[in-house]
Amino acid sequence: MNIGIDLGTFNSAAAVTLGRDNVMMIENKLGESPYGKNFPSFVQFDHNGQKQAVGMLAKSWQVRNPKLVIWGVKRLIGLSYDEAVRRGELKRFQYDIEKGPGGGILIKVGEERYAPSQILEYILLEIKEDTMNPRVNGWATGKLEKVVISVPAYFDATRITPIKEAAKNVGFNEVETIKEPTAAAIVYGLKLDKDAKILTFDLGAGTLDVTIMLLLNEGGNIIPGELCTSGNEALGGIDMDDMLKSYIIKKYELSEMENDPRFISILKNEIELMKIELSFRESASRNFPDKKLVVDLTRKELEEVLKPLLEKCRGPIRVALDQANLKANQLDHVLLVGGPVYMPCVRATIKDELKKLGAKIELLQELEIWEQKGVNPMECVAQGASLSAGGFVKIYDIKDPNGYGTICWPVPGFADYFYSIIPVNSSYPIKRVMGIQSLNPKALRVQIPLVKKLAYNESGHTMYRYYRLGEYDCYIKSTGESPLIDITMELNSDKDLITTFTHRQTRESVRFEKLDELKGEEISLQEDKQPDVLPGPGNGGPVGPVGSGDVGGWSQKQLDDAKHVAQMLVDDFAEHSQDKKVTNKKIELLGLIQESKEPNDTRFIIRRVQELLNLLKNASNISESEFLKHLESLRKIEQSN
Numbered sequence: 001m002n003i004g005i006d007l008g009t010f011n012s013a014a015a016v017t018l019g020r021d022n023v024m025m026i027e028n029k030l031g032e033s034p035y036g037k038n039f040p041s042f043v044q045f046d047h048n049g050q051k052q053a054v055g056m057l058a059k060s061w062q063v064r065n066p067k068l069v070i071w072g073v074k075r076l077i078g079l080s081y082d083e084a085v086r087r088g089e090l091k092r093f094q095y096d097i098e099k100g101p102g103g104g105i106l107i108k109v110g111e112e113r114y115a116p117s118q119i120l121e122y123i124l125l126e127i128k129e130d131t132m133n134p135r136v137n138g139w140a141t142g143k144l145e146k147v148v149i150s151v152p153a154y155f156d157a158t159r160i161t162p163i164k165e166a167a168k169n170v171g172f173n174e175v176e177t178i179k180e181p182t183a184a185a186i187v188y189g190l191k192l193d194k195d196a197k198i199l200t201f202d203l204g205a206g207t208l209d210v211t212i213m214l215l216l217n218e219g220g221n222i223i224p225g226e227l228c229t230s231g232n233e234a235l236g237g238i239d240m241d242d243m244l245k246s247y248i249i250k251k252y253e254l255s256e257m258e259n260d261p262r263f264i265s266i267l268k269n270e271i272e273l274m275k276i277e278l279s280f281r282e283s284a285s286r287n288f289p290d291k292k293l294v295v296d297l298t299r300k301e302l303e304e305v306l307k308p309l310l311e312k313c314r315g316p317i318r319v320a321l322d323q324a325n326l327k328a329n330q331l332d333h334v335l336l337v338g339g340p341v342y343m344p345c346v347r348a349t350i351k352d353e354l355k356k357l358g359a360k361i362e363l364l365q366e367l368e369i370w371e372q373k374g375v376n377p378m379e380c381v382a383q384g385a386s387l388s389a390g391g392f393v394k395i396y397d398i399k400d401p402n403g404y405g406t407i408c409w410p411v412p413g414f415a416d417y418f419y420s421i422i423p424v425n426s427s428y429p430i431k432r433v434m435g436i437q438s439l440n441p442k443a444l445r446v447q448i449p450l451v452k453k454l455a456y457n458e459s460g461h462t463m464y465r466y467y468r469l470g471e472y473d474c475y476i477k478s479t480g481e482s483p484l485i486d487i488t489m490e491l492n493s494d495k496d497l498i499t500t501f502t503h504r505q506t507r508e509s510v511r512f513e514k515l516d517e518l519k520g521e522e523i524s525l526q527e528d529k530q531p532d533v534l535p536g537p538g539n540g541g542p543v544g545p546v547g548s549g550d551v552g553g554w555s556q557k558q559l560d561d562a563k564h565v566a567q568m569l570v571d572d573f574a575e576h577s578q579d580k581k582v583t584n585k586k587i588e589l590l591g592l593i594q595e596s597k598e599p600n601d602t603r604f605i606i607r608r609v610q611e612l613l614n615l616l617k618n619a620s621n622i623s624e625s626e627f628l629k630h631l632e633s634l635r636k637i638e639q640s641n
Contacts, residue, residue, distance in 0.1 A: 001016065001131075001140070001141065001142045001143065001144050001145065002016070002017075002144075002145060002146035002147065002148070002386070002389035002390050002391075003015065003016045003026065003127075003131055003144065003146075003147055003148075003386055003389055004016075004017075004147070004148045004149075004150070004178075004183070004382050004383065004384065004385025004386030004387070004388060004389045005124070005127060005147055005148070005149045005150065005382060005385060006037070006150050006180070006183070006379075006381040006382035006385060007041075007074065007120070007123070007124075007149050007150060007151070007163065008037060008041055008074065008204060008205060008206070009041065009072055009074040009075055009204060009205040009206025009207070009236065009238065010040065010041055010071065010072065010204075010205030010206065010237065010238060011033065011037035011039065011040050011041060011205065011339075012037055012038075012039040012040070012041050012123060012127065013025065013026075013037040013038055013039060013378065013379060013381070013382040014026040014038070014039065014127045014131065014382050014386075015379070015382040015383045015385070015386035016131070016137075016139075016386050016390075017383075017386045017387050017389070017390035017392055018139065019392075020190075020387075020392045023187075023383045023386055023387065024137075024139060025038065025379055025382065025383075026038065026127065026130060026131050026137055026382075027130065027136050027137055028055060028056065028130055028136070029130050029133065029135075029136045030055065030056045030057060033055075033056055037378055037379075037382075038055075039055050039056075039123065039126060039127055039130075040055050040056050040058070040059040040071075041071055041072070041073070041074065041123050042054070042055065042056075042058040042059040042062065042069055042070070042071045043058050043069070043070045043071075043119050043122045043123065044057070044058035044061045044062075044068060044069050044070075045068045045069075045070070045109040045110065045112075046068065046110070047068065047110050048110045048111060048112070049109040049110030049111050049112025049114075050110075050112070051122055054122050054123060054125075054126040055123075055126055059071070062265050062269065063262065063265050063266045063269055064262070065262070066094035066095065066261045066262060066264070066265035067094060067095050067096065067109075067261060068095070068109060068110075069095070070095055070107055070109065070114070070119050071093075072092070072093060072205075072206065072238065073107075073116040073119045073120060074120075074206055075089055075206045075207075075234075075238075076089060076097075076105050076116040077116045077117060077120065077159050077162055077163060078155075078156075078158040078159030078160075078161075078162055079105060079159075080103045080104060080105070081097075081098075081099040081100065081103055081104060081105050082099075082103060084097075084105060087234055088234075089234075092238065092242055094261040094264065094265055095107060095108075095109065096108040096109075098113070100113070100115070107119065115162075116162070117162040117163070117165060117166045118166075120162070120163060120166040121166045121169050121170050124166055124167055124170045124172075125170040125171075128144060128170055128171065128172070131144060132144055144171075144172070145172075145173050145174055146172065146173070146174040146175075146176070146389055147167055147172045147174070147175055147176075147389060148176045148177065148178050148385045148386070148388045148389040149163060149164075149167060149175065149176070149177050149178070149385065150177070150178050150179070150180045150183045150381045150382070150384075150385045151163060151177045151178070151179065151180065152179070152180055152207045152209055152231070152233065153179045153180065153181055153182075153202075153209045153211050153226070153229040153231065154207075154209065154229060154231055154233055156495050157494050157495040157496045157497075157514075160177055160494070160495065161494075163177065164177065176388075176389070178384070178385050178388050179209075179211070179226060179229075180202050180204075180209055180337070180381050181200035181202050181209050181211035181213060181226065181229070181335075181337070182211075182213070182224050182226060182384070183380070183381045183382075183383075183384030183385045183388065184200055184202060184335055184337045184375070184380040184381050184384055185198055185200055185213045185215060185224045185335060185384070186224055186383075186384035186387050186388065186393050187375055187380040187383045187384045187387070188215075188333070188335050188375050188380070189215040189224055191374060191375070192215060192333075195214070195215060195216050196214075196215045196332040196333055197212065197213070197214055197215075197227075197326065197330060197331050197332050197333075198212070198213040198214075198215060198331070198332060198333045198334070198335055199211070199212055199213075199317070199320065199321075199331050199333075199334045199335070199354075200212075200213055200334075200335045200337060201313075201317070201334060201335070201336055201337065201341065201350055202231075202337040202338050202381075203235075203236065203237070203313070203337070203338040203339075203340045203341055203346060204236050204237065204337075204338040204339070204340070205236045205237040205238050205338075205339065205340075206236040206237075206238060207231065207232070207233050207234075207235065207236050208231045208232045208233075208235045208236060208313065208316060209229065209230075209231040210229070210230045210231050210316040210317050210319075210320045211226050211227075211228070211229045211230075211231075211320065212226070212227040212228050212229075212320050212321065212323075212324040212326060212331075213225070213226055213227065213335075214226075214227055223393075224393070227324040227326075228320055228323040228324040229320065229323075230315075230316040230317075230319035230320040230323065230455065231316045232312060232315075232316055235309065235312055235313070236338075236340070237272075237275075237338075237339055237340045239309060240275065240306055240309060240340065241268050241271050241272055241275065242268075243305055243306060243308075243309060244271045244274075244275065244297070244302065244305055244306070245264070245267060245268055245271055247301075247305045248267065248271070248295055248297070249267075252293060252295065254293075257291075263291070266288070267288075270286045270288075270295070273286075274286060274295075274297055275302070275343070276339075276342075278297065278298075278299045278302050278343075279342045279343050279344065281299070282298060282299050282300075283296065283297065283298045283299065284296075284297050284298075285297075299344070299345075302345070303345040306345060310345055310346065310349045311349075313346070313349050313350065313353075314349065314353045317350070317353050317354070317357070318353075318357070319455050321357065323455065327357075327358065328354055328357035328358050328359040329358050329359060329360050331354075331359060331360070331363055332363070333363065333366065334350065334354070334363060334366065334367060335375065336350070336367075336377055337377050337380060337381060338377055338378075339377070339378060341377050342377070347367060350367065351364055351367045351368075354367075420453065421434050421487070421489045422489055422491055426491070428491045428492070428493065428495060429490070429491060429492045429493045430490070430491050431488065431489070431490045431491075432488070432489050432490075433486055433487065433488050433489075434486070434487045434489070435484060435485070435486050435487075435504075436448075436484075436485050436487065437482055437483065437484050437485070438482055438483045438485070440482070440483075441478065441479075441480055441481055441482050441483070442478055443476065443478070443483055444475060444476060444477075444478060445473055445474065445475050445476065446473070446474045446476065446483065446485050446501065447471055447472065447473050447474075448471070448472055448474075448487070449468055449469075449470070449471050449472075450468070450469040450470055450471075450472060450499070450515065450518075451466050451467065451468055451469065451520075451523070452466070452467045452469055452518075452520060453465070453466055453467075454466075454467070465522055466522065466523050466524075467520035467521060467522050467523065468520050468521055468523045469515065469518040469520040470518060470520070472499070472501070472512055473510075474501035474503065474510055475510070476503045476506070476508070477503070477506050477508070479505045479506065481505055483503060483504075483505065484503075484504040484505060485501055485502065485503060485504065486501070486502040486504055487499060487500075487501060488500040488502065496513065496514065497514070497515040498511065498512065498513050498515065499511070499512050499515060500512070555599055556599050558599065558602045558637050559599045559602045561633075561637050562602050562634075562637055565630060565633050565634060565637070568630070569630060602637070
């Protein structure tokens with residue numbers, strides 16, 4: 001028997017598929033949960049740090065002693081302690097969190113310490129045991145072998161690996177993962193009789209995923225594939241709860257209670273229930289007898305408080321369409337997933353944004369009657385995962401996109417220019433090769449920075465942030481020739497990022513693994529200077545003065561020689577190029593170069609001149625002999641230093 005699990009930040013669900021049209025939700029031994037999913041992602045411990053309960057029973061104990069009830073670990077899985085602090089994640093939890101060995105996260109309960117993955121093990125074990133209990137689920141038969149666990153679309157190997165390991169540790173022999181939007185779309189796709197482009201808006205307790213899906217119908221078999229993914233990994237229902245908590249504390253002047261973990265836990269629990277109630281009513285009220293307090297909240301108040309957060313839901317929709325190279329009027333359907341989509345203000349925001357973007361009238365009307373699609377937003381992810389686990393659907397062969405990011409290597413010789421060697425939203429596994437060349441035949445090392453690029457939306461436009469992940473060295477043997485280095489970048493089926501440097505003359509190589517685990521520091525780059533794609537692998541790739549060895553002082557003659565080569569190249573470019581806009585930019589750049597009076601600017605000028613040389617060669621605007629002549633000129637300038 002195989003099952004699918006929707007492993008949620010706040011609540012989890014599980015399902016088993018007994019037939020293509022017979023998907024059963026797995027029951028919890030305590031009965032149906034009031035939160036829409038049967039397995040709240042909560043684990044209760046005693047004062048000594050020993051596990052006492054999991055799920056609904058654990059959640060009920062949170063208001064009594066919030067330091068002993070652990071929840072929300074999906075927001076922490078795979079993060080370093082410092083990254084969690086930077087994101088503000090630790091502030092939302094009442095339990096104690098420490099920095100562990102290697103900079104990881106440890107949760108302190110009594111005298112015990114637990115990694116987030118260990119908490120997940122307790123949740124997964126609870127689901128596994130209830131699944132196999134015939135008194136709880138009467139259809140339970142045979143041995144439980146395989147599980148497919150849903151994960152957010154942006155999760156990389158750093159965050160997926162500990163989830164898979166946790167499942168194996170509790171006895172699942174075969175563990176696979178599926179993207180949450182893909183799982184939901186499988187269920188929806190079974191109700192369609194033709195191919196369709198779908199925007200899946202998945203707003204859960206902890207994360208927002210906006211994914212453009214392509215559903216193909218091949219003889220009744222639904223084949224889902226993701227075209228692109230966007231979202232916000234720090235936006236979800238619990239963020240709404242935090243905003244409402246701050247509002248109520250201010251409204252009722254309860255600031256002195258903010259340091260009372262028990263009261264805050266009770267308040268957040270009631271806020272969660274009020275939020276659900278306000279999805280169907282205009283007002284809600286809660287009584288706190290021990291504080292002699294009655295809290296009233298109207299739907300209008302809630303929508304006003306949450307307005308900044310709701311506005312953040314718009315950007316990922318635009319980014320997703322932009323990355324998929326689609327217009328809103330090309331979408332056939334919108335699929336809403338997750339508990340918060342029941343909120344009228346969330347649906348209104350989605351509808352308004354799609355209307356502004358020009359979506360079809362039929363699609364906007366569909367949003368008005370979304371409850372009638374026959375897809376339960378709280379159950380569809382688990383159901384889709386179970387259909388995948390049972391082999392009842394065919395999925396594109398690893399066609400999920402590479403999260404939000406793209407891996408970049410620099411345009412050789414240019415500290416602030418980066419090519420996207422693995423483009424944003426690439427399908428994986430993917431393997432790309434890029435060639436670079438040092439101008440110094442005596443160079444014994446090539447050093448290159450690795451940069452990750454993340455998309456976000458600002459004022460209706462797709463923007464990018466860049467993170468420098470580290471510097472990587474390739475030590476080489478001198479052969480008397482200008483070193484040629486092939487950089488091979490590979491993202492395998494597990495989203496592990498691997499890169500290999502190969503010295504083309506000697507065929508010696510060095511390999512770096514687990515680069516996907518790096519987070520990096522944000523750096524500032526001018527977006528309008530960043531090339532969109534790699535111009536070509538191997539010999540067709542960039543050539544540049546990377547790793548040219550030690551740099552001493554530069555002479556006035558070297559500066560003048562570099563300016564002379566620059567002038568020749570700009571003249572060549574102006575004569576051959578049909579792109580006047582680019583030509584003008586290069587002439588403008590030459591003007592800046594010619595203004596330089598400092599000999600130590602020679603290295604900078606050589607690097608800029610190298611860009612012009614690459615452009616000419618890649619556009620076939622100069623011959624191989626001319627290219628080598630100019631390359632030799634630059635090499636001699638640098639060699640004479």
